[in-house]
Amino acid sequence: MALLPHEQPHLLAVTSTRFHGRHRNHRSPLAVWESRYRTAVIMSDVLATALATLLATVLIGRELPDYLGQLPRLVSVAALLIVVAALPANRAWDPKILGQGAEEFRRLGKALVATAVTLSVAGVAFELTHLRLWVFFVVPAVGAIAFPGRYLLRRLLHSRRGKGECLLPVMAAGSVEWAADLIARTRKEPHNGWRVEAVCTPDGFGTDGTQEVAGVPVVGALGDLTERAQPGGYRVVAVSADPYWTPRQLQRLAWELEDTESELVVAPVLMELAGPRLHVSGVVGLPLLRVQAPTFGRAKRVIKNCVDRLGALILLTLLAPVLLAIAVIVKTDDGGPVLFKQKRVGQGGKPFTMWKFRTMVVNADTMLNELRASNQGAGPLFKMRQDPRVTGPGRLLRRYSLDELPQLINVFTGAMSLVGPRPPLPHEVEQYGSDAGRRLLVKPGLTGLWQISGRSDLPWEEALRLDLRYVEDWSLALDAIILWKTVRAVFSGQGAY
Structure with a gap:
């Protein structure tokens, strides 16, 4: 079994491992660009490891007594081998996860943690106390070099995909509506690497x-799928639910595609889940998809809370001059208050006071009823592209999300998180259905998937889907990617008004 990238949460990849008719040991060959990209990633990781190890050897070697002789060099070689071995052991070079999603960075981080643990155990077992310097310096240094290296390679790949290159040819098999939705998604987000080139529908x-x-x-009906897919060179055959696809039919389709370049993926239309909550296991001979409840383990919750509060403290300290300058600008504009406080709903439905720089006129709330007829927001949200209540400095602050910086205080006090769903207003929560209410399972965030996907330009349904996806698939790696992409979204100003 293989899971598709997190950007495609509505599909589940299936790779058959059975034998049908005759012995088969076929593996889908990689395209030339895939092999080159994987090689570039490996070289980048090895170079990062070598640079960090060389730096550690120079720094640590000077601090060790002369009688240790060649020991630092031997340890350097051992550390280098351990890191390099940990990467493939944790499938950090798997072509299926390279180039998109948080999984690539999660596996890289997992490999580095495994390396640190191995070195720690070795240090205790062989009484090599100086290995502590390697655990707390070498491994973080490798990460500090390897993560940006992978990100730069990914940006180059996404740039080429935006030009229509380095895309996997896909055949979609399902209803017209589902195929149209898949085509629209792949065209909107080419960085995922899919390009639908043919479709099979129930009636052809x-x-x-x-x-x-x-x-x-449309190249045929569902019954023609195997015949059409085998000679087509499609790397992915994406299948949606249809009465035609009985368990026997899907099993036979998987067998028939084993000797082709195609990977079979099936859309679990009963749910839109992905990531760590899904587990495939066999029970009484039947393959079953287990769905775990969305929970945050105590360790992960503590780590996230520490990262939030420490990150907020660091940002408040670094941005203090910027915050002071903005406060002066807001105050001198119309003499009104600098900060705007508003009741929002936090985790578990608990209300809290959220802080922002004031971007509207002082009596903005009293003008709201007069403007409701001009509402351009979706669902319970009120939005206007040219809201007359917004002040001159306020437009600039909103464009670059500078008005939200005081929310770092909310993050530091624990009411909010750096990353999470958008903090809702009480009257919005009153209109929530059972699905939207699941946004309250986690702390609201200063930024989130909604922030990097269009902000106010998003329809309500899409914003809700993104927030629910975050709740379902949360991970530290996903938080890191969202924070990084937020910087680009803020500077672009897209969807901010």
Whole structure:
């Protein structure tokens, strides 16, 4: 079994491991660009490890007594081998996870943690006390070099994908509506690496009886899928639920695709879940998809809380001059208060006071009823692109999300997190259904998936889907990626008004 990247949470990849008819030991060959990209990632990781190890050898070697002789060099070689071995052992070079999603960085981090643990155990076992310097210096240094290296390679790959290069050809098999949705998603987010090039539908026809869906040709009915896919060179065959697909039919399809380049993926339409909550296991001979409840382990919760509070303290300290300058600008503009406080709903429905720089006129709340007819927001949200209540400095602050910086105080006090769902207003929560209410399972965030995906330009349904996806699939790696992408989203100003 293999899971697709987190950007495609509505699909579950399935790789058959059975034998059918005759012995098969086929593996889908990688495209030239895939092999080159994987090689570049490996070289980047090895170079990062070598640089960190060389630096540690120079620094630590000077601090060790002369009688230790060649020991520092031997330890350096051993540490280098341990790191390099930990990367493939944790599948950090698996082509399926390279280039998209948080899983790539999660596995890299897991490999580095495993290295640190191994060195710690070795230090205790062989009484090499100086290995503590390697655990607390070498491994973090490797991460400090390797993570940016991988990110730069990913940016280069995404740039090429945006030009229509380095994409995996996909055949979609399912209803016209599902195929159209998949085509739209892959075109909107080409960085995921998919390009739908052919479609099979239940009756062999596309939109309004034509032979295409969203410009992609319909090459046959579902019963023709194997015949059409085998000679087509498709790297992915994406199948959606349909009465035609009985368990026996899907099993036979997986067998028939074993000798092709195609990987079979099946959409679990009963749910939109992905990541660590999904587990496939066999029970009484049946393959079952186990779905665990979304929970935060105590260790992860403590780590997230520490990262939030420490990060907020560091940012408040570094940004103190910026905060002071903004306060002066807001105050001198109209003489009103600098900060705007508002009741928001936090984790578990607990209310808290959220702080922002004031970006509207002093009597903005009293003007709201007059403007409701001009509401451009979706769902319970009120938004206007040209809100007359926004002040001159306020427009600039909103464009670059500078008005939200005081929320770092909320993060430091524990009411909010650096990353999480958008903090809702009480009257918005009153309109929540059972699905939207799940956003309150975690702390609201200063930023989140909604922030890096369009902000105010997002429809309510899409914003809700992103928040629920965060609740379902939360991880420290996902938080790190969101924080990094927030910087780009803020500087672009897209969807901010």
